[in-house]
Amino acid sequence: MNSLVPPPSQAAPPALARLAGRLLAHAPQDGSFETCIPGVHAIRASNTSAELVHGLHCAALCIVAQGAKTVMLGDESYEYDPSRMMIFSLDLPIAAMIRQASVAAPYLSFRLDFDQERLSELILKAYPDGVPAVSDKRAVYVAQAGEAVIDAAVRLLTLASQPEDAELLAPLAKDEIVLRLLRGPFGARLAQLGRVESHRIGKVVDWIRRNYDQPIRIDDMAELAHMSPSSLHEHFKSLTSMSPLQFQKTLRLQEARRLMLSTGMDAGLACQRVGYASASQFSREYSRHFGSAPTRDMVRLRSAGAAVDSVSFTQ
Template structure:
């Protein structure tokens, strides 16, 4: 399958969107100092900054939520599919995914900036019940866990008001959840609404696949069979395997392997563990096998990869 052409940026950013985005850029720069991802006092909100483009496409853990780019551009690859998102297009992550992401437009003077707003299926289910069915909804069937759509003024306005709570701690507890709901309401009533509805509906194929993915995320360090996952998803093993690969571009066992390697990478970065200790914690019995598979995924041996990340940061 040929990768789609990158989505072009509009020549002139609409004035209303530009005004909202300028305020969000200012807020982001005031609340994040160095490059990387930064959690905020709002549990659903994360700020991300990169001052240079990535030299290569790197695998990463994408958790359910919405990514709104304020400055720069990024691409994400999932199997044979390539998506581009920028200040005119947001990324919807329907469930935990393991694509390859790469910042392709960023400089120290104009860094890549984005905000990530997380979601949970309970909130989506409640919103779906309140909004009601839409006649234009596509069938609730999983096609991909990643989708891109144009950003709207109403969506950007809600995201800005959520970010403004960073300067008003006294309002966060009450208004934070309300604005999080509004943001996903805007997505639910937009062109990607069918994807969110499919995730929220308890009997949909997407929701059942999500249960299998959740099970793998909880038990990634354990030996788990395809039959166990099929039972969790209420599907046959063959159907689960087929639809899992359609959604994530990999088999359940390949997905589990990448989860293990991603978590091991986090342990080495955050806790200073060596490769052997990290491998053991995520379920590997052989340190040499871990090193081989780590290099295959990330391009370099564990120690070299961690040293490069630490030097860059």
């Protein structure tokens, strides 16, 4: 597994303590809480993860104010902790583990979901002469969060406690955050979302998300993206670290696990529900992905008291 770890964090900026305080106000207990501002979330966890949590993460900016977390995409591992931010520029199936958290000092994270339409408008403002070419097009990135971005996140969460002001001012604060990201070191990579190729891959990702239980034909996906099959494979993997088929398989296995844990569905029915024709293939791929066979995995999770939402992101 490749570990993509940024350089050690610098001294935490003063705004980080203010961000932690705002997050505690909006997340009074463990969980993910959407504020009155659409797309703005406060996340809190008082315990480290006993195991990886699997799920689909939406396109968003995440800033850790306290604690630490590991995120895995395919065979790549990303570490982030206070003052670092993680940017997802596509909806991606990930696995995550909170590495540092306690009741006295809970893991605290700010999340801003990207509005694709507004992002496209701001890309044109930030790059009126066109987006510079970049060699690394991966749709996830970890970097040091500058104090200006953190301060804007603090102001956005402060507005979340002032609904009347938030209606008028929150869109401005959101735009400020996105523009600062676009003008920062990651800017050109984030702006790749505005390119034709990324929009085309986004269409394929969206189709797979909505039809993960259906057979997938690469020729059909290539036609949807207006690309050749080889070009689709190259661009899809450069963004997500997975092929379209691997992406679909990951979604299927995540959903099967969620169904079994949340509804008590047996492995045979879950296998059919997510689109597998072969129970033996489902069991092999499930064991490879989660580390144990479906039935054994359910026994272990239930005996450990795993919560239903611990195996599925709605984020």
